[in-house]
Each structure stands twice: as C-alpha cells, then as structure tokens.
Amino acid sequence: MTFELDAHIAVRSQGGGEYAADLDTGWVVGGGVNGGYLLALIGNALRESFPSKPDPLAVSAYYLSAATPGPATVSVDVRREGGSVGTASAELRQGEETRIAALATYGDLDRLGDDVGTTAEEPDLPPPDECVANTFAPREILELAPMMGRFDMRFHPDHVGWAVGQPSGRGEIAAWFRLVDGREPDPVSLLMVVDALPPVTFDLGLMGWAPTLELTAHVRAKPAPGWLKVRHATRNLAGGMFEEDCEVWDSEGHLVAQSRQLALLPRPVDTPGVIL
C-alpha cells in the first residue's frame, strides 16, 4: 500500500539534479497549494539527492509565488557535501515561474548523538477524545481547504474559540495531529506538519489566509509512531507581518521539529467564508 502523502510528494529524477513532480489538488488551501506540503515535496527531492544523508536537519524556504495543482519541477544544486552533513539549494518551479527558493542541510539523525537536554515543555492537551476534531469544521471551510481532508486534527478546546467568533487573543493554537490513512510521521513529513494547522492569527481574531514569506524548519529527532502534538504561537505582530513558531512533539514526548515562519497578516476578509 502506498500512503497518499508518499504518492503526492513523489518525485521522478530527470538527471542533473532535476526532479519532476505533480502537485496534488488535495493540498489546496485558500488560493494556492499548502506551503508545508510543497516543503515536504522539495524535502523528498533533497533526500534523493543525498543518498547517505536521508534526513532534513534544517530547511529554509522563501515563497515567491502561489503554486497551483499540476506539474512542477524541483532543481537541486548540492553546494557542499561533507562526511556528516550536506547542504544544497533547491527551487520549485512551474513553467517559467519560481514558486519556492530553498536552502537545506541534510544528515543522518540515526548517526547523531542521543544526548537530549530540553527545557521546552510539551503542549498541555486533553486526550484526543476530549478535543475538537477538524471534521467539525463548517462545510464551507472544508470545501475551501481540501487539505483538511488529509488530516485527523484534534484541537485544544480552549484554542478553537475563533471557530465560533470568540478567539482567545492569546496567539496560540495546539492540536493532536495524524494523517487520516495511518501514514506514520518521519523527518520529511514533519516539513509538512509544521505548516498544517490554521494560521495562529485565527486565535487573535484575524481570520483569513496568511501568506508565508519565509519558513525555516529544524528537524531535531526522528518521530516515534502515533499521534503528534503540534503547537503554533506568535509573540509579535508588527509592520503587517507576524512570526509563527511551531513545535512538533512525538508520542514519546520528544520535541522532534521546530519551525518559525514570517507571514503577512491576513487582509480584512471581504468574501465571507474565505477564511483559510
């Protein structure tokens, strides 16, 4: 059985660092294709480019234009490869348009030390059954964001006030997360997970799509199978932009990924219902 994420991020080597891909329509959200999905697809091409270094350690993506479902090309240019890490630039293009320019460092998480020292704390989430499932989202949201159909998300009940017009104003959204078809998390899929939740600005009452300018993800450990806990938070809105910090914790309580993105504040919504 091929899980749908693996089918959707599949790339076909064309030689010379070029990979052909098809952006699946199942990841549309708002006016484009989800940035986390695109990041995982680029991450998959990078993994093929570094046979002995299968894991993303750091990936930075600059989003230049909105992608659309259909054919795309990923170009990978390895800039330096050493014994333990390799670094490459990558671009995702559709026709003449560059969608994403990226840089990434890959390595082998199994070969890194197993020392861990963490003062970060896991999101405090009630059990999944006591959280609010994304399947309860209004039908108009699910139609605008087919991506939601890929996920089983269970939101902290205190973090979904925005769904009923009562955002908390704290700037925080945390949820349990897994893929609907049982595909377990791995380092490349975490690149998608860090951009899967609704924008944290929902919790500030700013409904609308928040275009990402830049997103950097660090994968810090291989995730254990099972539910992930994902937490989005923002601490600073200024100049029409906000940062969104994401943490992903695995079922064994390890912080497996961290990311930060700089995004544009949603514009005031003039089309009712267009809120992703």
Next chain:
Amino acid sequence: MTFELDAHIAVRSQGGGEYAADLDTGWVVGGGVNGGYLLALIGNALRESFPSKPDPLAVSAYYLSAATPGPATVSVDVRREGGSVGTASAELRQGEETRIAALATYGDLDRLGDDVGTTAEEPDLPPPDECVANTFAPREILELAPMMGRFDMRFHPDHVGWAVGQPSGRGEIAAWFRLVDGREPDPVSLLMVVDALPPVTFDLGLMGWAPTLELTAHVRAKPAPGWLKVRHATRNLAGGMFEEDCEVWDSEGHLVAQSRQLALLPRPVDTPGVIL
C-alpha cells in the same frame, strides 16, 4: 567620519551582481570570522541590489565553511522583485570555497504598517552601570576574540556565572549592546547583532565555540538610536545540536529583530582558554 562597521562591511560592485569585499581581521572569533559580521556584509551587498527596498525583512544563511580575514566575493541573484518585497539568493565565497549560501527578502520598513501587537516581553536588565561589562573578560578571551573589541556589552549579572565557572544552567544570556564608536543600529547592523553575544551554551556550562549550521534573522522594525537589549536563549539540545533564539529590543522598547540559529554543541575543550 566613517564608522568601523560601515568600513568593514563595505562592498564594491563588480557588475553582474558580483561584489568585492574584504573580511576584516577585527571580527575574528575562535577559528574563524564571526557569522553575524558576515551576514551584515552579505546584507549590505543585498541592500545595494535592491535600491528601492533597503531593509532586510528575512535573511537565512547556511554556513558551509569557516571564513578567514581577507578578500571575498558576494554574488547576488535576484530571484523575484515585486512592488513591496524582493527576494534574492546570495553566496559569500573566498577563492573556490563557498563560505555562506543565503536567501533573503528585502523591503522598505518605512512603508510597512505601523500596527504592533506584542505579547513578547523585553529582557529584564538592570541599568548598564549595574551590569558586567565585556571589558572585564579575561585577557586571553579578548585575544582569542578580537571581535569583542568592537562592542560595549553589559551582561546581566545573573547571566555571567560561566565566566567564573558557575553557569546558571538556565540557557539564557542577556546584555545591553552598542558599538564602541557610537555607530547607531540600523536594519543591516542588526544582522550582526543577532550573532554577537557568546553562545548561549556558555550558560549551560558548555564552554567552546559553537559552529552555526543555519541562522535566520527577521528584522521587524527600524531600531531607535541608543542601547539595544539582546537576549539569547535555548530550549532544546538534542543530537549534538541546539537552537539559539535571539531577540533584539531597541531603546524605545520595540522588538526590532528575532533570529534562530541551529548550531553544533561545542566539543569538549582540550585547549585551555579556547572558549569562544
């Protein structure tokens, strides 16, 4: 009068997006040239490449090899330029060796909205006169890190236990910061400021140089003249790496820059005194 930072980050256009530069010996720290200084130099070349977009909004740098004082070249390739923001890739090279591969988005901070909503809190620092000045550092440190001579830093007294063998273990270092010759901060100099303090791992008792793999900085507002407050913190050490988050606040209490870097944990020190 030309301030020394401006002289040291000066670039000379060679046409075709190539800029010649000289890496000044005054920014040596440990075995290489400080990464923040190099980022500001690249940032200066990028500023010249975007005449109507003078300010870095987001810059991501991947450090491929250690730079040495002397001639260097910055190549800038504008990937997309729109009405309000432009994005470019940039590389810093010395001879055949790429030192840094970077991506950056530039804009004009004066043209952005003046909305601010911040839940982040300023570092709580005693007045500069009640803090510990970097001039009190042991002579052997100052000799190993000529860079320290560029700065007037005043450390929170609770964050310098590492200097006397008593690190706090919290993973936090905060200090007042300004340049010794009175050069006021601006968006490009903030790219240097975010990597100017000693590694936060000092506060965990891990003395030694911590090579940066990747650093992303977001400049969120133009800094007001005067002292800056700079805070480094880490929340997660794993697999031989740690993230270092930096916040820079200006004299008017605005959060003007945020950065995160992924760095390698210092190796055990075998040369006494080699701790930067």
